Amino acid sequence: MKFIDETTIIVQSGDGGRGCVSFRRERFVPKGGPDGGDGGKGGDVLLKAAPNKRTLYHLQFKKEYKAPSGGHGQGSQRSGRGGEDLIIPVPVGTAIFDAETGDLLYDLVDPDRTVVVARGGRGGQGNAKFKSATHRTPRFAQPGEAGQRLTLKLELKSIADVGIIGLPNAGKSTLISAISSARPKIADYPFTTLTPNLGVVASHQGEPFVVADIPGLIEGAHEGAGLGIRFLRHVERTSMLVHMIDASTLTPDDPLKSYRMVNHELAMYSDALARKPQLVVLNKIDLAGTDQLADPFCQALPGSKILRISAATHKGLDALKQHIRRQLDALDETQ
16 A cells, blocks of 8 residues: 555635525515525635544545535525534644645644634625615625635655664564565665655554654664664654564573663653653564574563564564554554
8 A cells, every 4th residue: 555645635615605685574564674694604624633644545535625605694684504614634744735836834743733724705794784774675685705725735744653663684674564565675784774664554443554664773872873863853753663673683691682772772862752652573583493582581571562573474463563553543542
């Protein structure tokens, strides 16, 4: 599935309803005055930063969005009903541009922020509003104003829901290529990944989610060592972390060495980053002897959920995607 990070849509707010031309026609009131009501306001079109939307995928199938128009005014000074607003959910981090001018209109970086991108037309006034001492029987009313029509370009600038972290050569790029349509460069030397690779993971239980393999962290990363602070900033923008460890490199005398080092770098950079939810994954479990090396690691972290996978052979990847999906849903509920 393609990662949809930009799209163009057309939005149109509702037209205002027209005012009514009407006169009282009651018995025993020989000279009934004007009583035409006003038209209703057209509905606005709004975009809302929705935390449960992670891509612009849901907008690629429908390109035009129109809010309802306002109702027309009626006699007895009854106003027309206002058109309902149309709210279009987009992911947090969506930038909204005028497609014709290229101007940035809004940048939805805060969850649940809602902006009006097209205002509904004002309803026309009925003839009752035009009665005066010199004009007692106005036979005209205002038409409603037309709604606004805009072409918007939407760009998703948030990096990912899930950041895959770990030492160089832990298998992060192999994992993202196995669970998504991303095709990052993969090699057996350090720092193969020089920029975060994004991939969208299809889910049968909900909306797709976006993962990023973050370039390998090394000791001193919080001070700029290796690829350093530049990519720790990207990690900070994710909702959760998958901490990937090469099971073949574990040592029985200190199985948590690499795990502690990476978490130390996160904590030295940011307390908030250190508190970010983590799912620990032991990779390359298909290699001979890795199960025996993994046992001491799991024993050293009692009570922690640790998954054993092989990104190369796809072993355990379905369970991994299900755990990520459940954890993202749980985070959505707490927001």
